[in-house]
Amino acid sequence: MKKLYAGFHKKYPNITVTFNNIPADSEAQKLVTMVAGGTAPDVAYMDGGSVSDFASKGALVNLESYIAGSTVVKKDDYVANFTENAIYNGSMYGLPFDAETTGLFYRKDLFEQAGIGGPPKTFAEMEADAKKLTNPSKKQYGIAIFGPESGYYVQPFVASAGGQLLSDDGKKAMIDSPEAIRGASFYTGLAKYAPPAYLNSNSYDGRVAFEHGEAAMYIAGSWFGGSLIGEAPKIRDKWATAPLPQDKECATQVAGDSLVMFDQSKNKDAAWLWLQYLSSKESLRTWNVGQADSTELPPIKSLLTDPNSFKGKEWLKSFADMMSCKIITTNSPQWGQIQDRLNSNLTKVVYGKMTAEAAMQDTQKYATKLIGG
Template structure:
């Protein structure tokens, strides 16, 4: 989940992912099968002949940009009114799941993109294929593959990617210059060498910063770069303790020696202070961190930069997160709902919602990510835009996985503190994870 203006951090993402998955899994299996005929027809969707209201559920309805978009939409479609139904971000998915179960779902919602397949699998969403086939705005091939994976289930797109971010490398340019390092590392070997060179524990200076409390979340980029994955492709077995996974864990856990021990039990948001002070030279985070630094630490502007993560054996890989727009199968105004989704998906509106704001969100389309406009409007986002093509959208749709991730986090945390080896951490987590997967 990506919060507008980048105010959600990794801990919030992890907690909400767990809560969401558990609430989704309680929706039951008695949902109606999705109606695949909705949206089918010839030519562009037309405006309704009489007034209709489209309910739009989200945690961003009070954002000035969203209100402005709704007002502009109403001018263009005077017979359609957008009714915002807001919930706090930390409660949104639970509220939405309850409403779906109670047959009071909204027409359209802005949701965590990775939850799209869960809703689709329960028959809660409209298959958007019919509408997309009639649209001159929304084309499946225009989206980055990683984001398209998020909203695809059984080979069908059930949501429209709307915004997102990638995980990249932030580094203190002043510390690099002091150490005589020409630029950011491009390989794992360079990363480790730079971290070592930038570390002088006696002076309270470190090359990297990591967080045991978020060990699993920040392990994934290294896992993907090594050629590993969290689960097998069918989602039925553990894959993170493969040979590739153990290579990644060994490298990742070893980085603790270049990190301030006082921050190991902290989290990525609180850890921003050490980076801002210059005590830490390299920091892995999502694009949200760029906005945080600009807002909270303007005095260090010009002393830091962002770059793609260093490549591993599998090449350029990184984690991505994002939000999508979905239409619920309970809607009685599907054409009007589609027109709202299509309007929000226009290139100019995607740009206005993402990089043309104070925030640091990225648009989900290839054209906008590669545009000169993005690089001009928000230069700090360019490295993250470049990384989008390397983004790995986790295909883990198994509702049991969040519990497994909690265990993986605990075991990797023990390894970071030196209580067990990285390989033992993965094997222990895998053994417990398989027990969870085997339960009915």
């Protein structure tokens, strides 16, 4: 980021950017406190899922007029799936800066040892492969899943089964539909083929299970590939990626970060020049795929469809290809609270303390109280 700033400052020497580093897991709360205290920053790099929440509170600037007057930021070049979280009430309050889809990582060596020819393509194949790859006596399991993050990772399976969690406008909960329950039942049912020691962990801390061969399959975003390349070079030739197995249709999950401007900013014109510079094609390429350790997806079509974007990172191309798959709509300011409830309930399912149906029904009631519908 500071390298990008060096280029920006050379172009606009009269504008100084001061950086304030905040840990990702405490950023949202820190920004809430700053907004309440009247000390919000001019701009922020935040999780895309937080944009609508801050926008709904009047804390962010509607960027539509800035975008309309820009020759750099082209609204129609953004991938629709990546802009969903940046939009509130039909307007863009954030500029997607980096993104990822969710796919399947699998250990080729363990698949070969088990006599499996390739990655699973359907729900049924995934469960059969997970079972075949599981041998508790050797501490080998078919797939790693994580209860505390299950509300996130269950989403592609719900979508693939034909379900949704919220209506397209985000104003009605659809969590207890038969299709949503089917997707949740399948995902949580994989727990019996997962390393028990990691069921209450998270996908980042639990990544060592894949590296050490304790889990033959791993569901994650493209960030995981970068982690493996940097931290586990000894198994570089032993893993590959594939789209997530599907039920009725292919599906994925998207995540990413956006650039926003706060309404409290007293330097809005300068702030926009900084956001615009970061959102140029050159900056997006540099940040997402232009460095050895950068493995995110640039959120614009012109880079995603450029074969030069993935030179040396061909495994990343499959994540870009999944952008055509169905995703779950969670565009609601209350989604963070709903997902926390879903995480808690599905964790109980993973540990056999609740059924998937009951978990989804309870979350449906909770969501309906929050958003109505």
